Amino acid sequence: MIHTEKPLIGFFPCFSSMGETVPLVKIAKSYMEVGGKAIFFSHEGKYEYLAENIGCKVVRLGNLMGDHADELISLYKKGVPFEKIAVRQFNNKRTIERAVKEEIEAFTKSRIDLIMSTFNPTCSISARVLNIPLVVLSSGTFIPPYQKSGFATFPENYENFFTRMLPKSLKNRIAKWYFLHNKTLVKEFNNVNTKYQVRPFKYCNDIYFGDHTLVCDDINFLGIQPSEDFPLENYIGPIIAGDLFEERKNKIDFDIINHLKRPGKSIVLVMGSASKFDKLLLKIVEILNKSDYNVIAVYPNPKNKDKLPETNENILFKEFVPLDEILKKVDLAITHGGRGTIYTIAYSGKPAICIPILIEHQYNIDNLVRNGCAIRLSWRYFKPRELVRSINKIFDNYDTYLKNAKKLSEKLQKEDGAEKAVKRLMEIIQIK
Numbered sequence: 001m002i003h004t005e006k007p008l009i010g011f012f013p014c015f016s017s018m019g020e021t022v023p024l025v026k027i028a029k030s031y032m033e034v035g036g037k038a039i040f041f042s043h044e045g046k047y048e049y050l051a052e053n054i055g056c057k058v059v060r061l062g063n064l065m066g067d068h069a070d071e072l073i074s075l076y077k078k079g080v081p082f083e084k085i086a087v088r089q090f091n092n093k094r095t096i097e098r099a100v101k102e103e104i105e106a107f108t109k110s111r112i113d114l115i116m117s118t119f120n121p122t123c124s125i126s127a128r129v130l131n132i133p134l135v136v137l138s139s140g141t142f143i144p145p146y147q148k149s150g151f152a153t154f155p156e157n158y159e160n161f162f163t164r165m166l167p168k169s170l171k172n173r174i175a176k177w178y179f180l181h182n183k184t185l186v187k188e189f190n191n192v193n194t195k196y197q198v199r200p201f202k203y204c205n206d207i208y209f210g211d212h213t214l215v216c217d218d219i220n221f222l223g224i225q226p227s228e229d230f231p232l233e234n235y236i237g238p239i240i241a242g243d244l245f246e247e248r249k250n251k252i253d254f255d256i257i258n259h260l261k262r263p264g265k266s267i268v269l270v271m272g273s274a275s276k277f278d279k280l281l282l283k284i285v286e287i288l289n290k291s292d293y294n295v296i297a298v299y300p301n302p303k304n305k306d307k308l309p310e311t312n313e314n315i316l317f318k319e320f321v322p323l324d325e326i327l328k329k330v331d332l333a334i335t336h337g338g339r340g341t342i343y344t345i346a347y348s349g350k351p352a353i354c355i356p357i358l359i360e361h362q363y364n365i366d367n368l369v370r371n372g373c374a375i376r377l378s379w380r381y382f383k384p385r386e387l388v389r390s391i392n393k394i395f396d397n398y399d400t401y402l403k404n405a406k407k408l409s410e411k412l413q414k415e416d417g418a419e420k421a422v423k424r425l426m427e428i429i430q431i432k
Contacts, residue, residue: 015045
């Protein structure tokens, strides 16, 4: 059926995650700019205001964390893998059933034509009950073609004394099998499926992915080939925050300009906004404080300003920096592996040293490493001497790392990911 006017699309990000919220908000914004209608649904989260800022209504459903909110947030801050927290969040029929019921009521009342979600697995039931096309936005490192490629390494978050003695090749095969055949939560979701007479799920991937899955990655960056279920047109490419955070300055201030005029190599240190990054950031600052490098160290938590250590003149602390602009002026980035940050580095053509916290971080970083423009270090087994050794390795072979980084930058897509997503959504709606 072909619509004579642009239909109403429901967007359903996990508003607790900036990485999941930003892409859907930017897609909705692009869709509205071409005359489309958008509405957001939420199980609560601190980034709801981003949807409201672009003029969208947010329909608030129940908080899925409920009485376990403090416990789950505490686990996340301690570095417990995200998927383990998700299991705790959705490991009972009551939670799933309540979420599905609320979603069915909200989708029906809003009269949406399509639902686009990130990590809201209960949509895999509610959308199908209503026979509404379900489009899921996913990281490319979690889709089956990437897992089958052999690029996915054993997650560091699951390393222990025993696994560290196993060969990497064996561990990587274990990780590949697990991601493709994992049945965690399948029983719980199928218990609810039975009530609504929805086709049962076999593996977790059946729950997490939609009728159509758009991949928020450049296929050239992933290094994989398209497949029948994940065709080339579904790889929309990266979507970075850009102008969504209007309160942030897009220009480099005078403090940074003057700091980078100092002689010697320069480094930008960006470790993310989660509190679990703080200790690691301070460890790295302590190491760099003993060096001759000019460092811009970003502390995104203003409340921690009083906890910042006394440092030498080579360290400049900033609450925020426009990373894309500052990468034009520094020699090296030290960072975590968030998708937005990794792509900003990849497009910059500069080398990096990266320390993953989450599984997705690890795989994002591995894509940089495979292209010869980054070094990945361990978070759990972080050692100062390895950081120093890695910095020296890059600067001793800087021309090679820089050449590889620029080569990667040149092969990445230049088309806006949000605009590409809108084109694909319109094609999907016409297929309906």
